[in-house]
Amino acid sequence: MRIDKDLVEKIAHLARLQFNETEKVKIEADLNRILDFMETLNEVDTSMVAPLIYMNDEVNVLRKDEVIQTITHDEGLANAPKKDTDYFRVPKVIEQK
Amino acid sequence: MRTYHSLEEVRADLLSSKTTLVSLVNYYLQRIETYQHLNVFLHVYADEAVQRAEAIDAKLKAGTAGKLAGMVISIKDMICYKDHPVSASSKILKGFKSIYSSTVVERILAEDAIIIGHVNCDEFAMGASNETSHYGNVLNFADNSLVPGGSSGGSAVSVQADLCLASLGTDTGGSIRQPAAFCGLVGLKPTYGRVSRYGIIAYASSFDQVGPVTKNVKDAALILEVIAGKDEFDATLSSKAVSNFSNLQAPKKNMRIAYITETIETEGIDPEIKAAMYNRVKALQADGHTVEPVSFPYLKYAVPTYYVLTTAEASSNLSRYDGVHFGYRSPNATDLESTYKLSRSEGFGEEVKRRIMLGTFVLSAGYYDAYYAKAQKVRRIIQEKSNEILSNYDLIILPTTPTTAFKIGEKTSDPVQMYLADIFTVQAPLAGLPAISVPETTHSNGLSIGIQVIGKRFGEQEMLDFAHYLTQNH
Numbered sequence: 001m002r003i004d005k006d007l008v009e010k011i012a013h014l015a016r017l018q019f020n021e022t023e024k025v026k027i028e029a030d031l032n033r034i035l036d037f038m039e040t041l042n043e044v045d046t047s048m049v050a051p052l053i054y055m056n057d058e059v060n061v062l063r064k065d066e067v068i069q070t071i072t073h074d075e076g077l078a079n080a081p082k083k084d085t086d087y088f089r090v091p092k093v094i095e096q097k
Numbered sequence: 098m099r100t101y102h103s104l105e106e107v108r109a110d111l112l113s114s115k116t117t118l119v120s121l122v123n124y125y126l127q128r129i130e131t132y133q134h135l136n137v138f139l140h141v142y143a144d145e146a147v148q149r150a151e152a153i154d155a156k157l158k159a160g161t162a163g164k165l166a167g168m169v170i171s172i173k174d175m176i177c178y179k180d181h182p183v184s185a186s187s188k189i190l191k192g193f194k195s196i197y198s199s200t201v202v203e204r205i206l207a208e209d210a211i212i213i214g215h216v217n218c219d220e221f222a223m224g225a226s227n228e229t230s231h232y233g234n235v236l237n238f239a240d241n242s243l244v245p246g247g248s249s250g251g252s253a254v255s256v257q258a259d260l261c262l263a264s265l266g267t268d269t270g271g272s273i274r275q276p277a278a279f280c281g282l283v284g285l286k287p288t289y290g291r292v293s294r295y296g297i298i299a300y301a302s303s304f305d306q307v308g309p310v311t312k313n314v315k316d317a318a319l320i321l322e323v324i325a326g327k328d329e330f331d332a333t334l335s336s337k338a339v340s341n342f343s344n345l346q347a348p349k350k351n352m353r354i355a356y357i358t359e360t361i362e363t364e365g366i367d368p369e370i371k372a373a374m375y376n377r378v379k380a381l382q383a384d385g386h387t388v389e390p391v392s393f394p395y396l397k398y399a400v401p402t403y404y405v406l407t408t409a410e411a412s413s414n415l416s417r418y419d420g421v422h423f424g425y426r427s428p429n430a431t432d433l434e435s436t437y438k439l440s441r442s443e444g445f446g447e448e449v450k451r452r453i454m455l456g457t458f459v460l461s462a463g464y465y466d467a468y469y470a471k472a473q474k475v476r477r478i479i480q481e482k483s484n485e486i487l488s489n490y491d492l493i494i495l496p497t498t499p500t501t502a503f504k505i506g507e508k509t510s511d512p513v514q515m516y517l518a519d520i521f522t523v524q525a526p527l528a529g530l531p532a533i534s535v536p537e538t539t540h541s542n543g544l545s546i547g548i549q550v551i552g553k554r555f556g557e558q559e560m561l562d563f564a565h566y567l568t569q570n571h
Binding site: 001003007008011012014015016017018019027030031033034035037038039040041042043044046049050051052053054055056058061063070071075076078079080081082088090091092093 | 196289303336397401402412422423439445453458470473476511516529
């Protein structure tokens with residue numbers, strides 16, 4: 001598998017990242033180098049193996065369905081880069097006609 | 098003030114009034130000031146540490162002090178502490194203040210530990226040398242031209258340089274054990290599901306565990322005893338009972354120990370580390386234990402498996418940094434998409450972006466089965482084969498690292514070389530097993546060599562007893 005510039009741009013968009021042209025060249029080379037390394041896994045026969053998904057063997061870990069307020073509205077907004085009294089603020093999302 | 102090597106020593110001097118906790122805290126604060134160039138602490142909580150010391154001095158007099166009274170501790174910049182900054186050593190969380198405390202912080206405070214500050218680490222714990230931090234690298238106290246290891250490099254050096262007695266770090270692929278080995282300390286990664294991850298900044302959630310860095314096994318066992326156990330806020334936690342780990346016992350007479358041939362008979366291992374391992378094998382045999390070589394041919398697949406899975410989990414976990422709800426927002430953002438893209442691209446460092454890209458790729462349509470599902474299958478094989486060894490033996494021993502601490506900048510140009518620094522430490526978290534690194538001997542270059550013990554699932558007690566015995570029998 002070779003990653004090319006188009007794929008770098010596609011992955012970057014999926015990850016909501018962006019790179020300038022110089023960075024794209026570097027990340028393309030880095031990703032290919034690391035993928036070559038990851039592809040050694042193809043040497044392992046896993047045809048009869050189920051993927052390991054959960055690391056814990058507890059089943060149905062439940063707690064009482066009680067409503068508790070762990071943080072306040074103000075605390076929820078406390079670290080926002082931009083906010084008003086009640087809401088997070090973002091740049092305008094919908095274009096004005 | 099003398100240099101303390103254990104909580105027991107501190108407690109003895111406090112009880113006989115040779116010193117007070119206030120003077121001990123002041124001593125550490127002074128050293129933190131003196132050794133600022135090591136770049137260990139991101140935030141020092143001087144006033145509150147002194148205030149807590151006064152209160153705990155009074156409790157000690159009254160005989161009402163908790164298990165960790167006398168322990169001055171630093172916490173990695175991945176661990177939330179209410180009303181205190183935490184940033185994962187990343188620009189994207191600069192200025193962030195925790196609105197709640199992690200369970201581990203609640204528990205150590207309830208037992209009267211004193212948190213003296215937050216310490217530096219690799220950005221989002223992604224690194225093996227503490228060189229990816231937005232706040233610059235941490236220097237190894239033994240030799241300032243060397244890395245301390247990572248990602249819990251600040252944790253390790255805070256203890257190594259006697260800036261506090263112990264530290265809480267996090268271990269995903271070796272981030273506690275590798276820096277502990279590089280700095281001549283004890284580093285413990287508990288069984289997955291032993292310690293709550295609530296309030297820990299997430300990197301790879303099926304791997305991450307909090308654990309201590311200390312100067313001896315008993316202090317590590319004591320901290321584990323305090324932080325381990327069921328927590329309503331983390332559903333992956335085991336309901337298994339937590340024993341008094343710090344009540345260390347001599348291991349049984351005829352232990353069955355396996356050592357993994359591939360970790361010793363390998364290219365790239367320092368010959369003195371290899372010799373140290375064989376010396377230990379002989380010494381254990383002479384002491385009446387059965388110590389045998391086992392083959393673990395999957396060792397070479399451990400690091401690639403680890404990086405497929407952890408980058409995938411990281412790409413998902415780090416999607417929460419969106420420039421909207423908390424953390425850094427780019428001043429150049431003009432709409433929603435550029436808020437996401439610019440905030441993330443300007444806020445994350447190079448290694449973090451590389452891992453998010455890899456993780457996004459291995460999870461993306463068309464590549465998921467070939468990379469992500471494949472690695473999950475190899476993970477199962479690694480877990481089953483590791484458990485198979487542990488069904489025939491009590492414990493596994495192996496080197497913690499193939500080399501002693503390396504030079505700053507030595508591995509930064511090639512990500513694969515840096516990833517291979519984790520070669521001996523990723524097996525335990527891939528299999529969900531507990532592991533501990535303890536100092537084994539000193540290399541002719543003057544640096545510490547660590548030895549690692551892997552225990553059975555939830556077999557921390559046996560592992561700690563044995564690790565303690567190793568440190569007592571050189």
